[in-house]
Amino acid sequence: MPAALTIGPLSLASRVLQSPMADCTDLPFRLIAREHGLTLACVEMVSANSLARANRKTLEMLKTIPQDRPLAVQLLGSDPATMARAAAAVEGMGADLLDINLGCSVRKVVKNGEGAALLREPGKVGRILRAVRRALKRLPLTVKMRKGFDDESGRQAVEIAAISELEGVSALAVHGRTALQGYDVKADYAAIGAVKAAVRIPVIGNGDVFSAEDALAMAAASSCDAVMVGRGGLGNPWIYRDIDLALAGGGPKAAPPNPAERRAVLLRHLDYEALHVGERLAALNMRRIGAWYTTGLPHAKRLRTALCLADSTAAARRLIEEFFDRLGIQGPAHGLAQ
Ligand SMILES: Cc1cc2nc3c(=O)[nH]c(=O)nc-3n(C[C@H](O)[C@H](O)[C@H](O)COP(=O)(O)O)c2cc1C
Known part of the structure; x- marks a missing residue:
C-alpha cells in the first residue's frame, strides 16, 4: 500500500x-x-x-x-x-x-x-x-x-x-x-x-x-x-x-460499533490493563476506561459509581458484565485477541 x-x-x-x-x-x-x-x-x-x-x-x-x-x-x-x-x-x-x-x-x-x-x-x-x-x-x-x-x-x-x-x-x-x-x-x-x-x-x-x-x-x-x-x-x-x-474519499461508511462489540472491546481493554499495568493500577484505571465505553448507555452513571469501589480487575469485570447483562447486551466470548 x-x-x-x-x-x-x-x-x-x-x-x-x-x-x-x-x-x-x-x-x-x-x-x-x-x-x-x-x-x-x-x-x-x-x-x-x-x-x-x-x-x-x-x-x-x-x-x-x-x-x-x-x-x-x-x-x-x-x-x-x-x-x-x-x-x-x-x-x-x-x-x-x-x-x-x-x-x-x-x-x-x-x-x-x-x-x-x-x-x-x-x-x-x-x-x-x-x-x-x-x-x-x-x-x-x-x-x-x-x-x-x-x-x-x-x-x-x-x-x-x-x-x-x-x-x-x-x-x-x-x-x-x-x-x-x-x-x-x-x-x-x-x-x-x-x-x-x-x-x-x-x-x-x-x-x-x-x-x-x-x-x-x-x-x-x-x-x-x-x-x-x-x-x-x-x-x-x-x-x-x-x-x-x-x-480516502469514500468507500462504504464503517458501521457504528454495536453494543455487543462495545462490551467485548471494553472487556479486552480490561484484560490488557490487568496484564500490562499491574492489578492495583489496572483496577483504578477501569473507573475511567469503563466510563469511556459506556457513555450514553442507560444506567452508565451507576456503573461508574460502582467501578469506583472495585478493588480488583475481577470485581471490575463482574460489574461490567452485570451492567451489560442487565441491558440484555451479550458479547461474543471475550479474551485476549490472538
Ligand atoms: C486528559 C488529557 C491528557 C492530555 N495529555 C497530553 C499529553 O500528554 N501530551 C500532549 O501533547 N497533549 C495532551 N493532551 C492534549 C491532547 O493531546 C489534544 O491535543 C487535545 O485534547 C485536543 O484534541 P481533541 O480536541 O481532539 O481532544 C491531553 C488532553 C487531555 C484531555
Missing part, C-alpha cells in the same frame, strides 16, 4: 494519528487502538528531567511490547542539554519517533517554562530542537504545539513552525487552540491551515475531531496532511478506520 503519510523515514499507511494523552494513552490503550487500525501511536508526555534521573514511574510509562510499533514518545522539558540527553535515551529504548511537547498548558508546567510556555520563546525552541536533533542518530523529530500561548491570531504557531522546519523537524502537529483557551472554545482550523501554508513538512491537524465528518471538515478547512484524534479516541477505537475511509 502506498504511504498515506511520510514522517522522515517513517512511511505510514494511515493519515490518522492518536494524540498523546496523560493517564490515557498507556500500553493497553495503544494495543486496542492498533487492533482497530491505528498505525502510529504515542506514549503520553514524559518529563525529560525525570527520564534523565531514571525515575521509576517515568520508565514504567515507557513500557512497551513488540506489537506496540511504530511508537512515538513525547518529551516535555525546556533545558536543551537535558532534552538532548533524554532524546538519546528514548532512541536507545527503540522508539520510532520523538515528539517535543509545546502544547501542555497545565499551570505547573507553564510556570516551569515548559510545554506551551515555550511558544513565547522561539529562540529557546530553536536551541532545544537543535540540541535534540544532534543527539538523535536515526529517529525522526516532530513537534506538537498549540496555535499559540495567548495570541489568538495563530502567528505564534506559524513562527514556531518555521523554526522547527529550519531545525530539521519532520512533521508538526497543531492543536487549534491557545494555551489560555479551554475546551469550550472551538478548535480553529484556519490556524492549522496557516501553519500548513507556511511550511513544506507535513502538518497534522488536531482539535475537536470526534467523527469522520469532523475530520473531513478539518481537512477541508486547513488542507492538513493528516488528522490527530484526541479525546475522540477514548472508548472509541472504531474512529480510526472511520476517518481513514472518509479521508
Whole structure:
C-alpha cells in the first residue's frame, strides 16, 4: 500500500494519528487502538528531567511490547542539554519517533517554562530542537504545539513552525487552540491551515475531531496532511478506520460499533490493563476506561459509581458484565485477541 503519510523515514499507511494523552494513552490503550487500525501511536508526555534521573514511574510509562510499533514518545522539558540527553535515551529504548511537547498548558508546567510556555520563546525552541536533533542518530523529530500561548491570531504557531522546519523537524502537529483557551472554545482550523501554508513538512491537524465528518471538515478547512484524534479516541477505537475511509474519499461508511462489540472491546481493554499495568493500577484505571465505553448507555452513571469501589480487575469485570447483562447486551466470548 502506498504511504498515506511520510514522517522522515517513517512511511505510514494511515493519515490518522492518536494524540498523546496523560493517564490515557498507556500500553493497553495503544494495543486496542492498533487492533482497530491505528498505525502510529504515542506514549503520553514524559518529563525529560525525570527520564534523565531514571525515575521509576517515568520508565514504567515507557513500557512497551513488540506489537506496540511504530511508537512515538513525547518529551516535555525546556533545558536543551537535558532534552538532548533524554532524546538519546528514548532512541536507545527503540522508539520510532520523538515528539517535543509545546502544547501542555497545565499551570505547573507553564510556570516551569515548559510545554506551551515555550511558544513565547522561539529562540529557546530553536536551541532545544537543535540540541535534540544532534543527539538523535536515526529517529525522526516532530513537534506538537498549540496555535499559540495567548495570541489568538495563530502567528505564534506559524513562527514556531518555521523554526522547527529550519531545525530539521519532520512533521508538526497543531492543536487549534491557545494555551489560555479551554475546551469550550472551538478548535480553529484556519490556524492549522496557516501553519500548513507556511511550511513544506507535513502538518497534522488536531482539535475537536470526534467523527469522520469532523475530520473531513478539518481537512477541508486547513488542507492538513493528516488528522490527530484526541479525546475522540477514548472508548472509541472504531474512529480510526472511520476517518481513514472518509479521508480516502469514500468507500462504504464503517458501521457504528454495536453494543455487543462495545462490551467485548471494553472487556479486552480490561484484560490488557490487568496484564500490562499491574492489578492495583489496572483496577483504578477501569473507573475511567469503563466510563469511556459506556457513555450514553442507560444506567452508565451507576456503573461508574460502582467501578469506583472495585478493588480488583475481577470485581471490575463482574460489574461490567452485570451492567451489560442487565441491558440484555451479550458479547461474543471475550479474551485476549490472538
Ligand atoms: C486528559 C488529557 C491528557 C492530555 N495529555 C497530553 C499529553 O500528554 N501530551 C500532549 O501533547 N497533549 C495532551 N493532551 C492534549 C491532547 O493531546 C489534544 O491535543 C487535545 O485534547 C485536543 O484534541 P481533541 O480536541 O481532539 O481532544 C491531553 C488532553 C487531555 C484531555
